[in-house]
Amino acid sequence: MRKIKKGKQVIAVLLMMAMVVTSATACGSKKSSEKEQLVFRMAIVDGEASPIYKGAKAMADAVYEKTDGEIKIVVVTGGALGDERGSVELCSQGDLDIASAANSVLTNFIPEMDILDQPYLWENEEQAHAAVDGPVGDLISKAAEDKLNVHVIGYLESGFRDTFSKKPIKSISDFKGVKIRTMQNQFHMAAFQSFGAMPTAMAYNEVFTGLQQGTIDACENAVSNCLSNGYYEVTKNVTYTHHAFTYIPVMMSDKAWKMIPDDLKDEFMEGCEEGYKAERQYLKDANNEAIKELKKKGVKFWNIDMKELKSAYEAEAKKRGFKFDPTWQKAVDQVIAETK
Numbered sequence: 001m002r003k004i005k006k007g008k009q010v011i012a013v014l015l016m017m018a019m020v021v022t023s024a025t026a027c028g029s030k031k032s033s034e035k036e037q038l039v040f041r042m043a044i045v046d047g048e049a050s051p052i053y054k055g056a057k058a059m060a061d062a063v064y065e066k067t068d069g070e071i072k073i074v075v076v077t078g079g080a081l082g083d084e085r086g087s088v089e090l091c092s093q094g095d096l097d098i099a100s101a102a103n104s105v106l107t108n109f110i111p112e113m114d115i116l117d118q119p120y121l122w123e124n125e126e127q128a129h130a131a132v133d134g135p136v137g138d139l140i141s142k143a144a145e146d147k148l149n150v151h152v153i154g155y156l157e158s159g160f161r162d163t164f165s166k167k168p169i170k171s172i173s174d175f176k177g178v179k180i181r182t183m184q185n186q187f188h189m190a191a192f193q194s195f196g197a198m199p200t201a202m203a204y205n206e207v208f209t210g211l212q213q214g215t216i217d218a219c220e221n222a223v224s225n226c227l228s229n230g231y232y233e234v235t236k237n238v239t240y241t242h243h244a245f246t247y248i249p250v251m252m253s254d255k256a257w258k259m260i261p262d263d264l265k266d267e268f269m270e271g272c273e274e275g276y277k278a279e280r281q282y283l284k285d286a287n288n289e290a291i292k293e294l295k296k297k298g299v300k301f302w303n304i305d306m307k308e309l310k311s312a313y314e315a316e317a318k319k320r321g322f323k324f325d326p327t328w329q330k331a332v333d334q335v336i337a338e339t340k
Contacts, residue, residue: 039072040097040256043081043090044156044248049228051286052248053077055156055279056100059250063271067264073098092148094255100156103247104185110143115324115332118317119191119243120310125159127339128245129280135331140249149254153269154276156248158222159283163243164235165218166211170302172196172309180218181207187322191243194316195309211235222246224283227290232299239302241309250276 042060046052053075060073081087084101085108091099092109107114115121116136122128131137132155141152169175176196182188184201192199197218202210210216211234219231220243226232250272260268291301324332 035070037070037072038259039074040252041081042073042075042098042100042250043079043087043096044075044077044100045079045084047078051224051279051282052100052156052158054282055276056250057275058278058282059154059272059275062274063268066267066271066274070264071260071268088148088150088251091150091251091253094149094253096253097256098153098250098252099150100248100250102158103249104183106144106249109148110140112143112325112328113140114187115328116247117185117187117244118322118324119187119313120306121332122245125280127335128157128159128247130339131332131335132247132249135334136328139328139331144249144251145254148251150251151254151257152249153252153272154250156250156276156279157283158225158246158248159287160222160242161220161244161246162223163218163220163239163241164226164231165237165239166235167217168237168300168302169218169239170304172305172312178218179216180220181210181216182220187317188244190316190320190322191309191313194312207231208234222283222287223294224286224290226299227293232294232297236299237302238294238299239304240306241304242306243309243313 042056044052044056056075060075063071063073081096082090084099084105087096087099088101088105088109090096103113103116107117116131122131132140137152137155144150144152163169163180165178165180167174167178169178172195175192178197180192180197180199181202182192182199189199189201200216202216207216207219208230211219211231218235220241221229223238226235226238295301
């Protein structure tokens with residue numbers, strides 16, 4: 001009986017050892033084959049119907065694909081994580097993974113960027129894109145790291161801004177006395193003053209009511225916004241002033257950046273680039289579609305002598321003594337020279 005009992009004990013011990021080895025092997029296998037997914041939040045102030053959202057989503061999708069699902073970006077819309085300035089501050093502190101903000105907002109942190117707020121800086125989209133894809137983008141990236149401790153991972157955009165008005169504006173003389181809402185930007189305001197208009201700073205969410213009540217006679221933005229914000233109900237004229245180009249730089253906190261494994265950083269950036277460059281076409285499509293829809297709603301579109309507008313602004317800028325950082329000016333001049 002003792003021998004049988006002892007034999008049973010030996011068998012039990014062997015079985016237990018086998019189970020431990022199997023379990024350890026299985027755990028080791030699971031650990032080596034499954035990597036923990038990184039999830040980052042990206043804040044944008046636009047809604048899901050906007051080209052900006054489509055571009056942000058394209059960045060997220062491309063990153064997910066190129067990293068084999070190891071990195072996931074969740075796009076949070078409608079300013080749910082704060083306004084542009086607030087989200088930049090959170091990102092700078094490491095409390096938000098990815099922020100986005102118009103270039104004019106970033107001048108609060110990087111004053112040298114005010115050169116991009118100049119009206120009639122770029123003649124076309126190719127120049128505007130060559131700037132951030134080249135020497136100007138390099139300066140933005142360096143300044144963002146030095147001053148905000150963030151990494152620029154892309155450039156979404158709302159593109160050229162045009163004028164929406166109650167009365168037709170077909171020439172510079174038609175601007176005389178027109179009360180127009182602009183961003184609180186000294187260069188944009190100087191431009192409309194040089195045209196003879198009366199620029200007024202107003203909160204973005206008050207523009208429709210301002211137009212409706214007659215507080216303002218006009219506003220300015222990308223054409224697609226005239227449709228999406230319903231401005232066409234109170235402004236039946238769009239003038240192709242193309243007076244300014246708006247970028248939406250996308251920035252990642254240093255804390256989040258350091259979480260990305262070195263062997264995935266190239267794939268991550270490739271995905272970001274693929275996505276934000278796709279947004280350029282989304283924006284173009286949205287503007288073209290908006291023009292068709294607005295025409296159906298009775299909105300009229302007018303061309304204007306942009307050379308005359310540019311000359312008027314440049315004379316005003318000279319009178320006011322507007323000057324820009326020499327290094328940034330050199331980069332801008334390089335882009336213009338190389339894309340003529």
